[in-house]
Amino acid sequence: MKNVWVFALLALAGSAQADTSAAKKELVAKVLQLQQPAIEQAARTLAERPALLVLQQAGQALQSRVAADKREAIAKEIQADTKKYLDEAVPLVRERAIKLAPATVGVLLEERFSEEELKQLIAILESPINRKYSEMGGEMHKGLIEKLVAETKAAVEPKMRALEQSVTKRLGLPMAPAPGASGAARPAKAASK
Template identity: 60%
Template sequence: MKHIPLLLALALASVAAQAQTPTAKPAAPAASAAAPVSAAKKALIDKILHLQQPAIEALARQLAEQPAVQMLQRAGAALQRLPVEQREAVAKEIQSDARKYADEATPIVRDRAIKLAPSTIGTVLAQNFNEDELKQIIAILESPVNRKFQSLGGEMQRSLGERLVAETRASVEPKVQALEQSVIRRINAASAPASAPAAASAAKK
């Protein structure tokens, strides 16, 4: 995500500052925390949410795709138990199913995330920032330097990722293969006792 870490860091910093500030007076009644937000403050919050929308959509996409990613990881180990000649065809079918799921689920989660943003992120902003602070956040998000930095995020991650994979592949791949083989052995060992009685029973008939 691009802007959300910055926004949450600012929010957490504000909360921490409030928590560390000594309070001589008793806490205000809970009702005051839910005081109405002025139209000017709401407009500032709405603008921040608009600037945050790409990051909100990215979070929604990540959450929507997470179950499919986890299933694909489990399927990868299960595929190793299939005959070699069947693996590629089954893998393609599973990947197709996963893409279909993502295409259907992502818009649902994305649209809901956008609708929930005002009552979640917006509420955090309203409770922890005054109008001047919200204006500062907008200035940061709209800064040409920040926009340039964010636009290069994908390139920087890709550059690091490619170099990282290239320089760690030789060390990591054997460990991945060892883990995969260990998982397969454990699954096969666990399933063997269950299948043995059935095989013995069939042999007696």
């Protein structure tokens, strides 16, 4: 008879735990739903990063290796290629991030937050003040970055050029002509031979 009562108590405790777990899973799902814009933005940033690097390298190559009269046309072609990449890659990465979130972020939320903490987190995420602050995030970031670039560009650009020259030299690559260097000196030099 004792065994029956112990078994019944264990079964009752197990079902209570399952109910708690189901409630907690619902709370985690709600947090993930509220965080979906941030998850999508992280995915977008991840997909865009390689394209930005390619564009940066292409911009440098356009200036140093492409004739001035061909730059605009090639730049437009590169922009079209980049747009095609982004149109394909961003939705792919975004959809995958949304699918992975429950198994990654969701698991961490379940492990590290109690139900009460999840309820509090949801209240914070749903608060009008948090929404207002979150909506300002891009604007605040953009403002800071623009000001930072403006104030540090003159100091950082020479250091970046020195680094590029050092790396180019160490790799044994031909040095790119200095910006603004005219190709007119070359023909005159060749004519004097």
